Amino acid sequence: MDRAADGAQARRHPRGTRVSAQELSGPSVRNDRLARRRRVGHAMEAGAWLSAAIAVAILGLVVWSVASKGRSELNLNLITKTPIPFSLTNAPQGLSNAFAGTIVIVGLATLMALPVGILIAVYVNEFAPPSIRAGVGLVLDVLSGVPAIVIGIFIFLLLVVGSGQSALKGSLSLAILMLPFVARTTIEVLALVPNSLREASLGLGIAAWRTTLSIVLPRAIGGILTGTVLAVARVAGETAPLLFTSSVVGTKTDWDPAHALQTIPVAIFELSESPSPQDHARAWAAGFILLMFILFASLGARALVTRHTRKISGR
Amino acid sequence: MATADVTATPTRRPFTGRRVRFGDVSLQVVAGAAAAATTALVGLITWKVIDGSRLAIVKNGWGFLTRVAWNPVIGRELYGAGSFLFGTVVTSFGALLLATPLALGAALFLTELSPRFIRGPVTALIETLAAVPSVLIGLWGIYVLGPALRTSIEHWLHAAFGWIPLFGPQSAAGASVFTAIIVLAIMILPIVSSISRELFLGVPLELKEGALALGTTRWEMVRGIMFPYARGGITAALILGLGRAMGEAIAVTQVIGGSPTIQWNLFSTSDSLASKIASTYQGAVSRLQLSSLIELGLILLVLSLAANITAQWIVRQTARKHGVTRGGHA
Numbered sequence: 001m002d003r004a005a006d007g008a009q010a011r012r013h014p015r016g017t018r019v020s021a022q023e024l025s026g027p028s029v030r031n032d033r034l035a036r037r038r039r040v041g042h043a044m045e046a047g048a049w050l051s052a053a054i055a056v057a058i059l060g061l062v063v064w065s066v067a068s069k070g071r072s073e074l075n076l077n078l079i080t081k082t083p084i085p086f087s088l089t090n091a092p093q094g095l096s097n098a099f100a101g102t103i104v105i106v107g108l109a110t111l112m113a114l115p116v117g118i119l120i121a122v123y124v125n126e127f128a129p130p131s132i133r134a135g136v137g138l139v140l141d142v143l144s145g146v147p148a149i150v151i152g153i154f155i156f157l158l159l160v161v162g163s164g165q166s167a168l169k170g171s172l173s174l175a176i177l178m179l180p181f182v183a184r185t186t187i188e189v190l191a192l193v194p195n196s197l198r199e200a201s202l203g204l205g206i207a208a209w210r211t212t213l214s215i216v217l218p219r220a221i222g223g224i225l226t227g228t229v230l231a232v233a234r235v236a237g238e239t240a241p242l243l244f245t246s247s248v249v250g251t252k253t254d255w256d257p258a259h260a261l262q263t264i265p266v267a268i269f270e271l272s273e274s275p276s277p278q279d280h281a282r283a284w285a286a287g288f289i290l291l292m293f294i295l296f297a298s299l300g301a302r303a304l305v306t307r308h309t310r311k312i313s314g315r
Numbered sequence: 316m317a318t319a320d321v322t323a324t325p326t327r328r329p330f331t332g333r334r335v336r337f338g339d340v341s342l343q344v345v346a347g348a349a350a351a352a353t354t355a356l357v358g359l360i361t362w363k364v365i366d367g368s369r370l371a372i373v374k375n376g377w378g379f380l381t382r383v384a385w386n387p388v389i390g391r392e393l394y395g396a397g398s399f400l401f402g403t404v405v406t407s408f409g410a411l412l413l414a415t416p417l418a419l420g421a422a423l424f425l426t427e428l429s430p431r432f433i434r435g436p437v438t439a440l441i442e443t444l445a446a447v448p449s450v451l452i453g454l455w456g457i458y459v460l461g462p463a464l465r466t467s468i469e470h471w472l473h474a475a476f477g478w479i480p481l482f483g484p485q486s487a488a489g490a491s492v493f494t495a496i497i498v499l500a501i502m503i504l505p506i507v508s509s510i511s512r513e514l515f516l517g518v519p520l521e522l523k524e525g526a527l528a529l530g531t532t533r534w535e536m537v538r539g540i541m542f543p544y545a546r547g548g549i550t551a552a553l554i555l556g557l558g559r560a561m562g563e564a565i566a567v568t569q570v571i572g573g574s575p576t577i578q579w580n581l582f583s584t585s586d587s588l589a590s591k592i593a594s595t596y597q598g599a600v601s602r603l604q605l606s607s608l609i610e611l612g613l614i615l616l617v618l619s620l621a622a623n624i625t626a627q628w629i630v631r632q633t634a635r636k637h638g639v640t641r642g643g644h645a
Contacts, residue, residue, distance in 0.1 A: 041532035048428055051420025052437055055508065058501055059444045065459045066451060116349050123346030132350075138627060139354045145555075145623030146360060146616065147562025149589050153612045154360045157367040179353065209338035237448020239565040240593060247597075265450045265565075272454045272569060280458065287451045298446045302439055 066291055070284030078285050082251050083267075095286050096253045101167060101261030102290075105246060106236050108171035108257060109178055114228055116175075117182030118217070124183075125190040126212050137187075144180035151176050152241035160245055165260035170246030174238060178231045185227025189220045192313040223308040226301045233297040237290060239265035264290045361616065368610035374603055379610065385575040385591075387604045394607040396588065396614055398575045403587040403618070405492060406567060407560035410499030411553060417500075418507035418556075419549070423537060425508075426515040438512070445505035453569030456498045461489055461570055469493060469582050483580030490572030493581040495590075498566050503556035510552035514545035517637075547633030551626040558622035562615060564589035588615045 081094035124136050155173040193216050201211040217224075242263055249262040264286050271283035371379070375394055382395025425438055465485060472482040485491065518541050526536040542549075572584025573594055586594075588611045599605040 037532050037535065041534035044534040044537070045428055047416075048420040048424040051417040052424035052429070052441070054417060055421045055441045055444060055504055056437060058504075059440055059447070061459075062447060062452065062455050065455055069458070116352070119346045119349035120353060123343070123350045127343045127346060128350070136350045136354070139350075139357055141627050142620065142623055143353065143357055145558055145619055146357075147564070147589060147619050149562065149564040149592055150360070150364065150612050150616045150619075153367070153592070153609055154363050157363045157609070158359075176356065183353075207336045207338050209336070209342040212342060233446055237446075237450060239448070239450045240589075243593060244596065265448055268450050268454060269565060269569070272450075272457060283454060287448075287454060290448060291451060294446050294448065295443055298443055299439060302442070 063291065063295075066284055066288045070281060070286075070288040073278070073281040073285040074288060078282065078289070082253055083282075085251060093282075095262075095264070095267050095282060097249070097251055097262045098264045098267040098286060099289075100253050100255055101246070101249070102236065102263045102265075104255055104257055104261055105167050105171045105174060105242070105263055106232060108168065109174035109235060110228065110232055112172065112175035113178035113182050113231065117179055118186050118224065120179075120183040121186035121190055122212055122217075124187050126208070126216070140180040140183055143176070144184075147240075148177055148238055149240035149243075152244035155241065156244035165244075165246050165248055167246050167257040167259060167261040170242045170261070170263070171257070173241035173245050174235045177235050177238060177241065181231040181234065182224075182228055185230070186220070186224050189223030189227065189308070189312060190216065192223070192309060193219050194314050220312055222304070223312055226304050226308055229297050229301040233294045233301070237265050237294060239269050242266050243269070361620075364609060364613045364616055368606055368613045370603060371606035371610040375607060375610065379607075380614070383575065383577055387600060389601060392601065392603055394604070396611055398577045399586055399588045399591045399611060400614065401577045402492070402571070402585040403561050403589070403615070405581075405585070406495045406499055406571070406587050407557050409492075409496035409581075410503055410560045411557050413496065413500040414504045414507060414556065415553060418504050418552075419511055421504070421508045422511035422515055423541075425512050427533065427537065438509075441505050442509050443505075444501070445509070449502065449563060449566040450569075452498055452501060453566035456494055456566060456570040457490075460497060461491070461494045464491075464494055464497070465489055473582065480579040481581050483578075483582060485582040486572060486584050490570055490584050491582045492571060492585045495567050495571040495585075495587070496581070498570055499560045499563060502563060502566065503560050506559060507552045507556045510555070511545065511549055514548040514552070515541055518544045544637075547629050547636070551629040551633070554622050554626040554629070558619045558626070561587075561622070562589055562619050564593040568593045588612075588618075 077092040078094040078096075079099050080096055081092050082096050084091060084093045120136065120140075124133050128136065151173050155169055155176075159169045159172070197215055197219065198211055201215045202208065206215075243266065246260045246263065247266050249260050251262075254261055268283045268287050268290075271279045271286075274280070371394070375382075379394065379396050380400065381397045382393075383397040384393045384395040385398075386393045421441060425434060425441075429437060469482075469485055469491065473485060476482045477484075522540050522544065523536055526540045527533070531539065567587050568590040571586060571590050573586050573590070574584045575586060575591075578585065592608050592611055592615075596605070596608050599608060
């Protein structure tokens with residue numbers, strides 16, 4: 001395995017061919033041109049190094065700013081105390097309501113999106129004829145291209161107008177955002193399950209539905225959960241749809257999904273427009289916790305993907 | 316359920332063999348219903364948004380698309396999307412212009428140049444950038460990036476090139492179109508770069524080796540072989556990035572300042588379709604204003620669906636051209 005990779009590396013490495021090009025080019029005029037070509041090449045390669053460095057540096061800069069600016073408010077009060085609007089005293093306050101709301105809303109969204117996403121993937125992968133398979137794939141891509149704020153407007157028009165906001169409606173809008181993501185990753189994971197497993201099961205006379213539910217899905221569960229964690233990490237920071245569905249809130253810590261609940265992203269959005277520096281610090285601190293959750297979830301899930309892929313496909 | 320049956324009707328028999336079992340049919344119907352419901356959902360979203368903006372469409376007419384106005388005073392209400400469309404186009408294309416070279420450069424670094432031991436970590440870090448919530452990038456844009464730009468790049472550009480209308484005087488508020496462009500560029504950079512990286516990995520090794528064997532430098536090989544080979548996919552990735560930039564509401568709202576005017580000055584405040592909706596909807600007082608906001612959402616939906624479907628179409632065309640499986644690259 002290692003030797004094969006080294007071989008590919010060596011084959012891809014162009015230095016040997018470049019030397020021979022120089023030897024062949026002969027007259028000094030050609031050499032001048034070669035020198036210029038090489039200079040252009042080196043400049044472009046330097047540009048590519050720089051681009052990658054900039055991309056990584058931006059991430060570092062954002063994480064570092066969030067951590068350093070939130071440090072003063074990063075304590076236990078943040079998750080245990082409720083906010084006190086227009087507070088004139090120095091009484092400790094936090095954003096416990098936002099943490100509770102985010103857990104409720106994201107949790108419910110996952111509960112809604114996961115089964116539907118798995119069912120779609122099962123249909124596409126195990127039952128659908130190729131034409132419908134392509135059609136559902138296109139629908140999923142189109143749905144993932146609908147801007148989050150339009151999803152917010154949609155739920156607002158469908159459910160909020162007339163009856164008011166609630167956490168449940170907020171989680172429904174997040175579930176719509178998660179759905180194409182969960183379905184897509186599950187389709188990919190199910191496609192990795194070897195057909196020999198299905199054939200063996202069917203050959204033993206087990207019905208197709210039992211094969212799907214007790215052979216195919218259990219085999220793929222690790223990959224499906226990894227995809228779900230990535231989807232959760234993506235919607236946990238969503239603000240736009242929640243503005244329409246769960247943003248008119250009180251300051252009490254509340255776990256009831258029938259009420260509109262505060263969430264971390266919406267709290268950050270509102271605090272960022274406040275004139276008080278302490279509010280900003282709390283926004284940064286809450287942002288830091290959210291960011292750490294998202295970074296660890298997505299990096300962790302990414303690290304598990306390779307392992308699951310190997311385990312599911314049996315190679 | 317009635318809609319579910321249409322797609323769930325098996326066009327071939329389930330793969331069970333002789334008899335059709337109840338369990339098979341139920342799982343197929345339930346799973347098919349989920350797929351059909353998702354299809355219906357896309358239609359329902361479109362219909363609901365059209366329905367919600369009906370009042371505005373009737374009252375505002377076609378002039379809404381180009382009119383530059385946002386006056387919610389009852390009795391003198393006048394709404395137009397002109398400045399917001401302009402703001403959306405300027406910010407999203409500006410972001411694409413900035414992000415494209417960086418994204419392609421980073422993708423080339425990861426596929427061609429990077430030493431093996433940092434390839435994995437750098438790939439993960441760049442993709443992690445896509446996971447940073449937009450509200451945090453916006454917060455960072457207000458309090459870190461915005462002030463930094465105002466005293467550095469914006470200041471220098473205005474001092475040196477102030478005679479170009481693009482680099483006019485800076486806004487007093489500190490928010491600017493320029494900050495919004497950079498924030499959006501940061502958000503679409505990881506998307507474009509991770510798609511491009513996969514495309515570059517799919518370029519057949521024999522083509523690359525062939526070019527190098529003919530004596531090209533590595534850059535000439537990239538320009539002459541890899542870019543043309545991946546052109547369709549890169550175009551699609553750029554359009555997807557554009558769609559993402561157009562639809563981003565929160566981060567743009569936080570840094571763009573909000574003013575319903577058309578200005579060529581990048582350092583002044585403005586508004587995009589998405590940011591106008593996010594910043595105004597809570598204060599909407601009349602039904603016409605709310606409906607006009609939803610009409611902005613309708614324009615946004617049409618634009619992003621158009622971008623998305625174009626990109627998907629290009630991807631499928633390209634896949635057909637190159638053959639669906641790409642030479643077994645992981």
